[in-house]
Amino acid sequence: ETGVTQTPRHLVMGMTNKKSLKCEQHLGHNAMYWYKQSAKKPLELMFVYNFKEQTENNSVPSRFSPECPNSSHLFLHLHTLQPEDSALYLCASSRTSGDTSTDTQYFGPGTRLTVL
Amino acid sequence: GNSVTQMEGPVTLSEEAFLTINCTYTATGYPSLFWYVQYPGEGLQLLLKATKADDKGSNKGFEATYRKETTSFHLEKGSVQVSDSAVYFCALMDTGRRALTFGSGTRLQVQP
Numbered sequence: 001e002t003g004v005t006q007t008p009r010h011l012v013m014g015m016t017n018k019k020s021l022k023c024e025q026h027l028g029h030n031a032m033y034w035y036k037q038s039a040k041k042p043l044e045l046m047f048v049y050n051f052k053e054q055t056e057n058n059s060v061p062s063r064f065s066p067e068c069p070n071s072s073h074l075f076l077h078l079h080t081l082q083p084e085d086s087a088l089y090l091c092a093s094s095r096t097s098g099d100t101s102t103d104t105q106y107f108g109p110g111t112r113l114t115v116l
Numbered sequence: 117g118n119s120v121t122q123m124e125g126p127v128t129l130s131e132e133a134f135l136t137i138n139c140t141y142t143a144t145g146y147p148s149l150f151w152y153v154q155y156p157g158e159g160l161q162l163l164l165k166a167t168k169a170d171d172k173g174s175n176k177g178f179e180a181t182y183r184k185e186t187t188s189f190h191l192e193k194g195s196v197q198v199s200d201s202a203v204y205f206c207a208l209m210d211t212g213r214r215a216l217t218f219g220s221g222t223r224l225q226v227q228p
Binding site (some may be wrong): 006042055088090094105 | 152158159191214221
């Protein structure tokens with residue numbers, strides 16, 4: 001399998017549940033990202049990992065907990081979410097180079113999350 | 117801070133019509149500019165990019181030119197097809213920061 005894959009593709013959870021989203025990239029990249037796509041807001045960056053180290057947290061609530069065990073895998077652990085957290089969660093990866101402005105991010109298909 | 121502004125959608129065109137989707141940006145540095153496309157039920161796919169002023173990105177008949185003087189990166193296609201129906205996102209990545217800033221997206225509907 002090539003590119004960036006995400007599982008599950010769809011997830012429905014209650015506010016008291018704990019679940020995890022998984023992202024895997026097969027592109028040999030070193031940087032990985034979580035984005036949130038809500039119905040009425042632009043795509044928002046959540047977290048950035050570079051060589052397994054978190055380099056950016058865009059003021060994301062602590063009920064979202066990322067984990068990056070290696071450069072190929074990225075998780076987003078979810079607990080005690082709210083209905084307004086329902087969204088499409090997109091993972092992306094990119095090559096790390098000295099010129100960050102020219103790195104191209106490649107996206108997975110996303111996980112459609114519904115919080116009841 | 118950085119921001120990207122796209123024209124409101126949806127844009128509805130007949131097949132073989134000319135397409136323009138406007139995009140303007142605000143950035144503190146010298147950003148790279150991107151167009152991504154999202155087909156129904158799928159994630160984002162890179163359509164084209166330009167990394168410096170006056171560069172033209174092109175792919176699948178789509179083109180966009182990096183205009184620093186007007187801070188714009190308008191997407192154009194000479195003859196759209198029904199299969200081009202999707203949501204198009206303009207985005208920028210500023211120098212030294214690894215995060216994309218996206219516009220709100222423009223939905224394109226092409227009718228046969």
